[in-house]
Amino acid sequence: MIAIAAASKTYATRGGERVRALDPIDLDVGQNEFVVLVGPSGCGKSTLLKMVAGLIAPTTGSIQVHGTAVDGPREDVGIVFQSPVLLNWRNVLDNVLFPIEILKRDVRAHRGVASDLISLAGLAGFETKHPRELSGGMQQRVAICRALIHDPTVLLMDEPFGALDALTREEMSVELLRIWEERKKTILFVTHSIGEAVLLADRVVVMSPRPGRVSRIIRVSLPRPRTMATESTSEFRDHVDEIRDLIFGSRQRAGAAR
Numbered sequence: 277m278i279a280i281a282a283a284s285k286t287y288a289t290r291g292g293e294r295v296r297a298l299d300p301i302d303l304d305v306g307q308n309e310f311v312v313l314v315g316p317s318g319c320g321k322s323t324l325l326k327m328v329a330g331l332i333a334p335t336t337g338s339i340q341v342h343g344t345a346v347d348g349p350r351e352d353v354g355i356v357f358q359s360p361v362l363l364n365w366r367n368v369l370d371n372v373l374f375p376i377e378i379l380k381r382d383v384r385a386h387r388g389v390a391s392d393l394i395s396l397a398g399l400a401g402f403e404t405k406h407p408r409e410l411s412g413g414m415q416q417r418v419a420i421c422r423a424l425i426h427d428p429t430v431l432l433m434d435e436p437f438g439a440l441d442a443l444t445r446e447e448m449s450v451e452l453l454r455i456w457e458e459r460k461k462t463i464l465f466v467t468h469s470i471g472e473a474v475l476l477a478d479r480v481v482v483m484s485p486r487p488g489r490v491s492r493i494i495r496v497s498l499p500r501p502r503t504m505a506t507e508s509t510s511e512f513r514d515h516v517d518e519i520r521d522l523i524f525g526s527r528q529r530a531g532a533a534r
Contacts (some may be wrong), residue, residue, distance in 0.1 A: 277305055277306060277307045277308075277309070277341065277342060277429065277430060277462040278303075278304065278305035278328060278339070278340070278341055278430060278462065278464060279304050279338075279339070279340040279341075279343075280301055280302060280303040280304070280324075280327075280328070280337070280338075280339050281302055281337050281338050281339075281340075282300040282301070282302060282336060282337035282338070283298070283300065283301050283302075283324070283327060283334040283336070283337035283338065283339055284296070284298050284299055284300045284301070284334060284335050284336045284337055284487075285297045285298040285320065285323050285324075285327065285332070285334055285335050286335045296486075296487040297320045297323050297486060297487060297488065298320040298323055298324060298487055298488045298489070299487045299488065299489040300336060300337055300489075301324065301337075301488070301489060301490055302490070303481060303490065303493075305462055305464055306462070307429075307462055308460040308461065308462055309462055309463075309478050309479070310456060310463045310465065310476055310477055310478045311463070311464050311465070311477060311478065311479050311480075311481060312465045312466075312467060312472075312473040312476055312477035312479075312480050312481065313325070313464070313465070313466045313467075313481045313483060314466075314467055314468070314469075314470060314473040314480055314481070314482055314483070314519065314523070315482060315483030315484065315485075315488065315491075315523060316483075316485050316523060317468065318485070318486045319483045319484060319485055319486055319488040320483065320486060320487065320488030321466040321483060321488070322434050322435075322466055323488070324488070325432050325434050325464060325466050326434075327339055327346070328341070328346065328353075328430075328432060328464060329346075329349065329350075329353055329355055329432050330346045330347065330348045330349045330350055330353070331349065333347075341353060341429075341430055342429055342430075351379060351426065351428070352428050352429045352430060353428050353429075353430045353431075353432060354423030354424055354426070354428035354430070354431045354432070354461075355423060355431075355432045355433075355434070356416075356419050356420055356423045356431070356432070356433045356434070356436045357419075357434050357435075357436070358434060358435040358436060358438045358439055359439065360407070360412075360415040360416050360418060360419040361419070362407040362415055362418060362419065362422075363407075364406065364407050364408065365406075366406070367403065367404045367405060367406050368394060368399060368402050368403050368404070368405050368406075368410070368418050369387070369390055369391070369394065369403040369404070371407070371418055371422055372390045372393060372394060372418060372421045372422045372425055373386060373387070373390050373425065374422060375422060375423075375425055375426050376425060376426060379426060381426070386425060389425060389427075390421070390425055391403070393421040393424055393425060394418075394421055396421075396455055396458060396459070397417040397418075397420060397421050397451070397455060398417065398451065399414060399417055399418065399421070402414065411444070412439065412440050412441075412444065413440055413444040413447065413448050416436055416437065416440065416448060417448075417451070419436070420436070420452065420455065424455075424459060424461070428461070429461065429462060430461065430462045430463075430464070431461045431462070431463045431464075432463075432464050432465075433463065433464070433465045433466065434466045435466055435467060435468065436448075436452075436465075437449065437467075437472070438467070438468065445469075445472070446504055449472055449475055449476060450475075450502075450503055450504060452476065453475075453476060453500075453501065453502055454501075457500070457501060465477070470516050470519050470520055470523070471507060471512075471516055473519065474496055474498070474512055474515045474516050474519070475502055475506060475507060475512070476502075477496050478495070478496060479493055479494065479495050479496065480493070480494045480496060480515075480519060481493050482494065482519055482522045482523060491522055492522055494515065494518060494519060496515055497511065497515075498511055498512060498515070
């Protein structure tokens, strides 16, 4: 579903300096697969996601979604950012329907779809509420519904739970898994949380410090469906330890040696 071939990114600063954010990366994501990018801050995770979304162009290489080149934003891709970015003057239902207006589709025909998504996300009864009347977790549920309303084949998620408190974050991770199980999509997800990555992913892509490159791809063997109880298993902890060692192990060993 997503094919990334030797895609790299170099930025030019205002001072004329060239900053290499991503070394050439090769990565394929299968249909309905849940793949999570994890790595240290500044390693280019969000940059890679934006290139897949068509928001920025790669410096070298190519990216394809569903067999066609990405050369700009696409209708078959939904995006969820760290901030819900809801329209404060619109209620929940109208926020969810906003992409339908932008795409110039029949809003009335999509009201039933929007209501079904809102119910699926556990927000039934909140259709007429405005963002200021919702908690942070509820706002992010609205953002997920909005990203799904036009039935994209691919869902890109950039730290969608990063601004939430720890308990709400865990709840939202499980909620996302439930929605994904019911409305299968190909998901590429960025996080700084190793535990979150292991709980969600079919495969975890571990990235190196900048310039980012793929250090290793870990296939998560945990059975589905997964719940918060999954986090207490030895298999879960083994995956977390393996990924943590890939990201921090060399630094910790160097510190211990000193």
